[in-house]
Amino acid sequence: MILIQREKDAGSRCVISMDSNSTSIYDPRNPGHVKTFTFDLAYWSHSGFLKDENGMLISAGSNTYAGQREVFRDLGQGVLQSAWQGYNATLLAYGQTGSGKSYSMIGYGANRGLVPSVCEELCKAIQSQEKNKQYQVRLAQIVIYFQDLSRLKPGGLKIREDQQQGFYVDGLKLVPCDNYAQIERLMDQGNKMRTTATTTMNASSSRSHMVITIQFKQVIFLDEAITKQSVINLVDLAGSERQKSSGSEKDRLKEGTRVNLSLTTLGNVISALAEVATGKKVLHIPYRDSVLTKLLQSALGGNSRTIMIAALSPADICYEETLSTLRYAERSLVSHQACCFPCKHPGSSCLSSAELRLLAESEGRTRSAQMTWEARLEEARQEWEQQYSVMTQERWMMETxxxxxxxxxxxxxxxxxxxxxxxxxxxxxxxxxxxxxxxxxxxxxxxxxxxxxxxxxxxxxxxxxxxxxxxxxxxxxxxxxxxxxxxxxxxxxxxxxxxxxxxxxxxxxxxxxxxxxxxxxxxEGFSVDKLGTVGSGQDRADPSVLAVFHDYIKLMPLVEEANQMSQELGKDLKFELKVKNLALSDSRGHDLQKEITVKVTHETTQQVWVWSKAKFINRKFIMEELYQRFLEGEDPAVNQDSDPFWDPVEAVHVGSAHVWLQALAYRMRLEERAELLNSEGLEEAVVLINLSSCSSDGRLFGEDEMVIDPLELLERRVDFQIHIAECLGVKWLRGAVGRGIQIGYRVYDLPRCLYTKPVWESANPKIEETVHFSALNASYDFLNYLQKNALIVDLWGLQEGCMEMDSSLDGLLLTAEGTVVVDNPKALTASNVPELYRKLLQMEQETELLRELNRALREENALLKDSLKKWDTGHHERLIYHFINKKDAEEMCSHRTSCDAELAKALKTFYQNMSVVREQFLQLKHSRPPEDNLQVLRLFTERQSQMISDFGRQLESTVDKLKSDVALIVKKKREYIAYSKP
Ligand SMILES: Nc1ncnc2c1ncn2[C@@H]1O[C@H](COP(=O)(O)OP(=O)(O)OP(=O)(O)O)[C@@H](O)[C@H]1O
The missing domain is CATH 2.60.200.20 (Tumour Suppressor Smad4)
Structure with missing residues (x-):
């Protein structure tokens, strides 16, 4: 399969496999985790193909590859068959941007998709029909743009409802077509208009649903005239990536309801129809909830055959999207609609809200269906000539x-x-x-x-x-x-x-x-190299780094557009892309992942906000709607609550430092000048911080009170103090008025962060705050935490009008002396529970894997024994036969006996080891997590993890031992045979 360039660059791996009609997807972060879906048809186009001389992709010999021809044979022919029988048919292509929807529906170059093939085949079939039949093919291309819904105003196109007809597009003119050349031209024109519309849409992410409607009428003159009419709808849906709502749930402003409405509603309609099909009583099918479903009402329900093509990207970086596409399609399948999966390429994009726009109309195309045949022919001829001369002129211009x-x-x-x-x-x-x-x-x-x-x-x-x-x-x-x-x-x-x-x-x-x-x-100096490669000696960047790079280049034009809109609307905001290094927020410092954020700065007040990528994308779509209104002469002023450019002033995370806690595990003192680095790894300030072990009354320990082994402190009271002295050279405070800072950190199991009191407008703010912590009965985990983790010290930037962070000790458990209690078994709050369950789940999966491994080993062992036995008997007899000399034969027999003994010994050791393994396995299998005590649950998960890794190690060494013993014996036997050959 070909991955698209973006995926190739990102070093993507394929996470999809197909077997007959089932499609499996592997979680790239957890390869043992596979989900399998079964559909009516599944097409593989990721590998096994070559390009023929016309540029058409065809199978390279294997029968796994499905090209456009195969897809047309299975789906397109079915659609045509329905149409000839007088049934409506709808083919929808769903999937994320770049997954291959347009490739399947429209096609590229020689690889023509379903739309042209269906149209051409229909025209061909009409031409070969007998004379006592009359046909009429009328076509319209409708594009539903998302960000244009607000433009549905007088003069715009509207969806209307009629008692008999259902929903229809007001003013939609279906253009009669007499041959395929006319259809092709019409579609070319449509594409041009769509491109022009998109390029003037003021946003690179203007996405749309495209519906090609073919109305096919047959009149058969027998004793009396019989009329059959059917409608074929071929729908290239907009990219589905915003189905999962791009994180807008974290935003103050909910995603514009229209933004994602159509695909969600389409899913709801299909799933309601699915329930109807399975005999369930459904009171309401929500057709009228979106323009798309209104338009497709007759095509989806009633006397209609519906096929959904779910286009998949095989690339690991698209795992989440692809899984959601598979789920969406699975939901649709219950209604017994055929679903198929051309497996294609990924990409990404975003959508916005909706208007209906008609592109298929062109001037002079309004005509009545009653027009005479001759007149139509003449008009077609003139149009063709006109078109021909336009084409010839364009060719001449291109050559000149x-x-x-x-x-x-x-x-x-x-x-x-x-x-x-x-x-x-x-x-x-x-x-x-x-x-x-x-x-x-x-x-x-x-x-x-x-x-x-x-x-x-x-x-x-x-x-x-x-x-x-x-x-x-x-x-x-x-x-x-x-x-x-x-x-x-x-x-x-x-x-x-x-x-x-x-x-x-x-x-x-x-x-x-x-x-x-x-x-x-x-x-601009941004490249994959700058983001860094991972691992020694690797010349290829880590896929996660490449994914960040691709996120960056995808967001670049959006940021550019947001800046332009901000400028034109007088919002005074500047947007900048930043790469955030997540290692800064990892207490072990070894998480190398990065993510993109958008820094928003008010150019006059210098107020700053940091938006997540998801929040920015969400806001960008709402900005587009606002901007569009502005272009159309409306007042773009909105109240703050619905202004995508506005957010309340908030404290900004400026930088973080890691201060290793190890000294406290040995009762030592640490005086640190730690650099507070911003998300790009640049220094924002230096914090002077002291960690000191102390007695319960706050007396600092001296050197002679040090411990050699932290376990000496196990189950004893451990006290320590964190003293934040001052911050030096705080860039955040330089040159801007009305700014302050607070420092925050969180120790071990405390339910919240602790913050120092705010200090305003001083480049080197003195802080001088000390907090005394006590672990009353130091646990193993806590001591381990001290040895292996760093305290993450965050520098927060305050700005005028923002809320300060709570610098009190409210809500924390305090001792009678007023020290803060850490390592508190009761502190295992609900927030820890999801993490514990995640661990449990992971353990369950690992146990399942081990179970399978055990099964496979047992089988392998049986086979091994069997083949050794066969091999042995045969050779023994042959040896006796060869060695006429009885003495030699006896000697060889004694070799054999010695080999047997060795094998028996090896197997015995193996079985002994295996019984240890089995015991461990049974122990693992039967241990059940405690149900109510969270503290015990935590201990349990840790013990289980330890047991699993012991089990794995033991199993591995057992198998390795057997393998090496058997290899030795086999080698010996081979030597005897070589020696015994006459
Ligand atoms: N099965 C395939 N075989 C070869 N190339 C493919 C295949 N599927 C997609 N491609 C290529 O991948 C790229 C993206 O495909 P396509 O434009 O069809 O995606 P899409 O899902 O329609 O995206 P959008 O939502 O942006 O329209 C195109 O260059 C296309 O030629």
Whole structure:
């Protein structure tokens, strides 16, 4: 299977396997964890293919690969069959962005998808029909854009309801088509309009559902005329990644209800229909909850055949999304609809809210179904001629002039628009007075000027207009070379195709959307290398690092757009991408994972917020809706509560330091100057902190009170103090007014963090705060914690108007002397429970694995014994036969006996070891977790983990021993045979 470039770069591995109709998915973080789903059909297109001379992907000989042809044979033919019988049919492609929905439905190049194949086959079949039949094929292409719902206003298209007809699109004109060429043209036009709409949509993530509706009418003239009518709906759904609600639950602003509504509603409708199909009584099918389900009402229920294609990405980095696609499809399957799984590529994207837009209409296409055959033929001929001349002219222009070729995040919409740069100078921008009219976020009325003279083309940005060439922002006139990448405004991406004389054989398809973004990132100094590789001697970056890099380049254009919108709406906010190193929040410091965050700064007040990636994506969609309203002349002012640009002022996490606690395990003192590093690993300040072991009354211990072994402290009272003296060189406090800091840390099992009192506006704030902690009966775990963990000391930045953190000791358990109790068995609160259960679950899985291993070993052992026995008997007889000399034979027999003895010995040892293993196994199997005592539960999980690892070790050494013994015996036997050969 081919992974798409992004996945290849990310070193992705395939986590999908298919066997007949079942599809299994492996959890990449826990490979023993497999989930299997069964569907009506499953298609594998990840591997086992080659490209034929036309560029079509075909099987390389194995019968596991399914190409477009196979998918059409199984699904497309079925759809056509239904249509001929007069039934409605609907084919929906569901899956995350980049998983292959469009590949399955529309196709790329020679690999034509279901839509063109169904249309062509239908037209062909009509042409070969007998004369006593009449057919009518009418087609419409409907695109439902998410972020446009707010534009459903007078003049816009609407979904209406009719008693008989159900829901219908007001004003939708189905265009009669007489042959496949007409359909192809219509779809090309639709694609162009869709691309233009998307590029002017002011957001790189404009995603849409695309519905191709084919109305097929047959009139058969027998004794009387019989009419059959059916509707085929072919639906390329928008990327499903926002199904799991991109983390908006953590945001103050809920995801715009329309944003994700359609896919959720589609799922609800399908699942309600599923219940109906299984005989359950369903009171309500929520068709009217979304534009999409309204539109598809007749296609989903009633006399209709529905097929859902769930497109899967095989890549490990898409595991979560793919699993959710499989679950979505499983939910649909109960209704006995066929589901199939072309296994494809991943990607990512986001959606937003909805309007209905019709693209299939073109001027002059309004006509009545009663139009005469001749008139229609004449109109078709004229249209064809007109089209032909447009095509010829475009070809001529391409062969004569250099041009800009649009590149879109959705590959279906890339390479669709061409803007020719004719001789002389031509201006480019939003205004219709320009020779090249380009719309898009951040593009001004007159944005730049192209000059095409003496075989050279240059571009010059207008004052302060943003023009980027090959990743670098240009400020003056710059000469363009063939295949240069040009970005205008925020994110309107174009590939420059030079004059014919400059063109080369180079394959331009490598300059896709990701290429543009990676180039931009590189120009800003951001690359995979900078993020770091993991492991010694590896030249390939760790997949998690690559995944972060890809997140970064995916978010880059969104951040750019958010900045542009903020500027135009006068919000005064600046958005910046940051890579957060999670090692900073890991008390053992060895978690190398990173994640992307977005730093938001108010440019006037210098207030700062840090948003998670999910929160940013969520906000970005709400921003787009607001911006759209602004563009349409509405007042963009909203109240704070629903303003995506607004958040209450909050304390910001500025940096963290690790202070190792080991000294306390030996009753030693530690005076530390620890660097507080920000999420990018840069120093934000230095904290002076002292850790001191002390007596219960606070007397600091001297050197002679040190312990050699921390276990000496087991079950004894252990007291210590944490003294935060001061913070030096706090960058957060420099140069900005109204700022302060607090320091927070959390010790072992305390239910919450402790914070120092706020200190405002001092570059080197004195803190001088000490807290005394007591472990009244130090547990093994606590002593272990002291030896192996660091205290994470967080620096929090306070800003004017924000809430301060609670610096009291309220809510903590205190001793009579007022010291804070740690290592408190009762402190095992509900918050620890999920972690314990996660461990238990993991243990259960491990036990299951071991059980299987044990089973396999037993089988292997039996086989081994069996083959040794056979081998032995045969050779003994042959040996006697060969050795006429009785003495020799006796000698060989004695060798054999000695081998037998050795084998018996080896097996005996093995069985003895195995009985230890078995005992351990039984112990593991029968130990049950305590039900109510959480403290005991914790001890139990730890003991179990220990036992599992002992068990594993013992098992491994037992097997290894047997293997090496047997290998020795076999070697000896071979030597005897070699020796015994006449
Ligand atoms: N089965 C396949 N065999 C070969 N290439 C494929 C296959 N599936 C997808 N691809 C390639 O992967 C890329 C992404 O596929 P596609 O555009 O179909 O994704 P999508 O799910 O429609 O995404 P979007 O939601 O952005 O439209 C395309 O370049 C396509 O050619």
């Amino acid at each position: 002039f250099p041009y800009l070729l649009n590149i879109n995040e959705d590959p279906q919409l890339s390479w669709v628009l061409k803007h020719f740069i004719q001789d002389g100078t031509c201006d480019v921008g939003q205004s219709t007075s320009n020779a090249i009219i380009l719309r898009g976020l951040g593009i001004l009325d007159k944005h730049a000027t192209f000059t095409n003279a003496d075989g050279k083309v240059t571009i010059a940005p207008q004052d302060k207009c943003k023009v980027v060439v090959n990743g670098v922002t240009i400020t003056g006139e710059t000469e363009l070379q063939h295949s240069d990448r040009v970005i205008l405004g925020s994110n309107s991406t174009y590939l420059y195709v030079g004059p014919p004389a400059q063109r080369t054989e180079e394959d331009l398809s490598r300059y896709d959307y990701d290429f543009f973004q990676s180039e931009l990132a590189a120009a």
